[in-house]
Amino acid sequence: GEDVEQSLFLSVREGDSSVINCTYTDSSSTYLYWYKQEPGAGLQLLTYIFSNMDMKQDQRLTVLLNKKDKHLSLRIADTQTGDSAIYFCAETPNNAGNMLTFGGGTRLMVKP
């Protein structure tokens, strides 16, 4: 199985908050990331968090990290239809250079 796990699907209404969750297994990971992938496009880095942080906020995005439970979440405030995409969490295992290990992705659907 994958080292990084995510739920497959999330549906929200426009204007609501979205919370996408992720669990990982490598406690030595120094950085954890959230990427966005729109249809037919490559991956876009949304935000990242260093492993010694609990929270990081960047405009509408809030990342929460619980190292004890190896749980990472991405909250998108005031979700818009343009936020509809697949969201991947990823980790950089220690001593692995900058190789990324991705989860399976969560498809976010935003309804008007």
Next chain:
Amino acid sequence: ETGVTQSPTHLIKTRGQQVTLRCSSQSGHNTVSWYQQALGQGPQFIFQYYREEENGRGNFPPRFSGLQFPNYSSELNVNALELDDSALYLCASSFPGLEAYNEQFFGPGTRLTVL
């Protein structure tokens, strides 16, 4: 500043054939990583090249090979294609610095279909 580009955009091959995919890294980046993304899954790391040398490899068989050129562009070669090789192949470039973190910039990918 030019972003990461990949060619071709789409490709159809048959089982047993060989394929070469190409990637031009972002200006100033000396590291290229390749990922395979099967339909409905997350990307899986294939290998990474740093200054023309392989610098890490994922769980892929030897028929997946690569090259990096002096201008830091890169090729991914796959021999003896199998149906399961059908996927989106993503290239990412970066410039490792003194900081542990460095952002990888992804290209749009090459969609390979093996019939």
